[in-house]
Amino acid sequence: MKLIQLRFSFLSLATVLFVVLGASFTFYMEVPYNEKRLIEGIVLVLGVGVLCSSSIIQSWWLTIVKEFGQKAIVSLCLFFLIGIVSSVLAVHTDAALLEVSHYFLLFNLIIFTVVGFQYAPRYFEIGLLSVIGVMAGIYLINVGISYLYVFFIPDFPLWPSTDFTRIWFKDIGYRYPEPFSNFVNIRFFNHLQTWTLPLLSLLVVYIPKRQWAFSKIAFIVLCGWWMLVFASDARGTMLSSFIAIGFIFYMYRDKAQEWVKKISYSAIIGFIGYGLFFKLFPLLINTASRRTAFSRYSPGSERLALWENALNVIIENPLFGIGPMHFSEWTDTLAKHPHNIYMQFAGEWGLIGGTLFAGLVIWGLYSWFKKSDRLIKSSEPNSPETLTRVTLTASLLAALIHGLVSGIINTPISQIMMVLVIGWMVGLSITTEKNKEENFSSSLVSRISLIGINLLAAGFLIWSYSIQVPNLDENRQQYLELIENEVHANRLSPRYWDQGVIGLPERKVDK
Numbered sequence: 001m002k003l004i005q006l007r008f009s010f011l012s013l014a015t016v017l018f019v020v021l022g023a024s025f026t027f028y029m030e031v032p033y034n035e036k037r038l039i040e041g042i043v044l045v046l047g048v049g050v051l052c053s054s055s056i057i058q059s060w061w062l063t064i065v066k067e068f069g070q071k072a073i074v075s076l077c078l079f080f081l082i083g084i085v086s087s088v089l090a091v092h093t094d095a096a097l098l099e100v101s102h103y104f105l106l107f108n109l110i111i112f113t114v115v116g117f118q119y120a121p122r123y124f125e126i127g128l129l130s131v132i133g134v135m136a137g138i139y140l141i142n143v144g145i146s147y148l149y150v151f152f153i154p155d156f157p158l159w160p161s162t163d164f165t166r167i168w169f170k171d172i173g174y175r176y177p178e179p180f181s182n183f184v185n186i187r188f189f190n191h192l193q194t195w196t197l198p199l200l201s202l203l204v205v206y207i208p209k210r211q212w213a214f215s216k217i218a219f220i221v222l223c224g225w226w227m228l229v230f231a232s233d234a235r236g237t238m239l240s241s242f243i244a245i246g247f248i249f250y251m252y253r254d255k256a257q258e259w260v261k262k263i264s265y266s267a268i269i270g271f272i273g274y275g276l277f278f279k280l281f282p283l284l285i286n287t288a289s290r291r292t293a294f295s296r297y298s299p300g301s302e303r304l305a306l307w308e309n310a311l312n313v314i315i316e317n318p319l320f321g322i323g324p325m326h327f328s329e330w331t332d333t334l335a336k337h338p339h340n341i342y343m344q345f346a347g348e349w350g351l352i353g354g355t356l357f358a359g360l361v362i363w364g365l366y367s368w369f370k371k372s373d374r375l376i377k378s379s380e381p382n383s384p385e386t387l388t389r390v391t392l393t394a395s396l397l398a399a400l401i402h403g404l405v406s407g408i409i410n411t412p413i414s415q416i417m418m419v420l421v422i423g424w425m426v427g428l429s430i431t432t433e434k435n436k437e438e439n440f441s442s443s444l445v446s447r448i449s450l451i452g453i454n455l456l457a458a459g460f461l462i463w464s465y466s467i468q469v470p471n472l473d474e475n476r477q478q479y480l481e482l483i484e485n486e487v488h489a490n491r492l493s494p495r496y497w498d499q500g501v502i503g504l505p506e507r508k509v510d511k
Contacts, residue, residue, distance in 0.1 A: 031476075032182050032183060033411075033498040041102075044102070045458050048455065052455070058447040058451065061450065062442045064114050064430065076360065080103075082350065082352050082353040083096075084100055086353060087323055092325075092329065095325045096325055096326065101457040106419055110423045114423050117424055117428070121427070125424075126206075132196050133200060135196075143224075147159060150285065158282060184494060187236070188414070191237075191406065191408045191414035192414060193225060193234065195398075195414065197225060197237075198244070199395060200221065201259055204262045222266040222270075225266075226271065230274035231278045236405050236408075237398075237402060239405075240399070243397070247397060248393065255381050255382070256381075256387055259390055263394075306338045310338035314347050314351065321348045321350035326502070328495035336494065336495040340404055342358060345358075365396075367429065368425055392428075475499050482504065
């Protein structure tokens with residue numbers, strides 16, 4: 001089992017580095033989004049490599065999936081089967097199968113997260129929370145250093161329009177379309193915040209009082225995280241987080257007082273910090289912020305047009321949809337996904353796939369709440385398990401609500417956070433005997449089938465990357481040329497890659 005532990009440690013290290021470094025730095029590629037996606041793909045393939053390396057790991061994987069129950073397993077199989085059928089029927093089968101393969105490999109990584117939690121629960125919790133705390137701390141330092149430039153360089157824009165690492169390492173203050181501090185779109189950073197605000201609150205509560213210095217630092221980081229939510233006018237993150245916190249307060253305020261107090265106080269302090277650092281101080285030196293909290297609330301919304309288009313797609317293609325990833329096909333739509341994860345699956349995978357997706361979400365929530373509600377209400381106030389379950393409930397609930405108005409399920413770091421949170425929840429919900437090889441017995445046929453499916457998915461992902469990655473810059477330039485005279489067109493349309501449009505028309509060659 002020591003060798004298995006080493007392999008899981010390697011995969012965990014790769015995932016950790018992706019979360020910390022991917023959120024804070026851009027190393028090689030011109031566009032941060034593409035670099036994050038590429039590294040995410042490497043992590044997914046590493047997961048398949050670890051799976052293929054040991055029959056014990058394969059049996060453990062299968063044992064965990066069996067705990068889901070027959071109905072859930074059948075629904076999962078049908079969901080991916082529908083995705084494959086929809087892909088074969090789609091216009092761009094290669095792009096559609098890439099997304100299906102990607103989602104399957106994310107599911108594979110969820111099971112690995114379950115195994116990692118069950119193998120060493122305490123190390124998993126402390127390690128993950130520490131990683132998220134370090135990531136947020138590094139990011140806030142980046143923002144803080146770039147903020148200092150405001151006082152020394154005339155008309156220097158406030159975060160999120162620029163950041164320190166690009167200036168320091170690239171000698172660039174601005175970059176197309178706008179730097180957005182290591183994210184091609186600030187909303188992708190907000191996706192990360194939606195998942196991590198509850199987890200950072202748990203970190204603050206978990207740190208023992210005798211380690212008061214670390215506790216204060218963690219609380220300052222949490223307040224800073226909230227400050228950036230307000231500074232970026234993250235409507236989806238604010239709304240979904242407030243609803244999730246309100247739900248926890250209504251259901252478990254007597255059992256999770258410490259968590260509720262920390263996240264509530266930090267939100268208030270974060271808003272005060274936003275007023276000071278992004279409104280008052282810039283006003284004193286005549287530097288205006290490009291964004292204002294709550295400034296974008298209006299009766300009209302581009303999302304209404306996206307949702308209307310998505311409904312039309314669902315009505316016109318009810319059975320198998322238009323194909324996975326096909327909202328990003330070359331059209332005149334405002335965005336390459338409908339900013340609603342449920343409409344996205346219903347439109348692209350068809351009503352059958354969308355219903356299966358919604359059913360799996362409802363089943364998962366019901367199973368989690370059924371067990372967690374009983375355990376929380378019968379436990380001591382502020383017990384570690386209570387606080388953990390409350391935190392994970394808030395994190396997933398906020399993400400699911402945010403998914404009603406965003407593409408939170410599409411962006412690379414958000415997908416990895418989804419894997420970690422869901423894997424942690426599943427690990428708490430099912431029980432298997434660890435460290436005993438005889439408890440993880442499975443047939444040779446099952447293991448071979450599992451390896452074969454994973455290798456097919458990983459192989460297709462590698463093949464797709466080998467074709468697409470070398471042409472990313474050319475595709476971006478081609479897209480810009482096509483929309484050059486289109487005033488209403490988005491100059492960036494992220495989906496799988498930063499320029500996510502598929503099926504671009506052929507370039508016209510002048511004779």
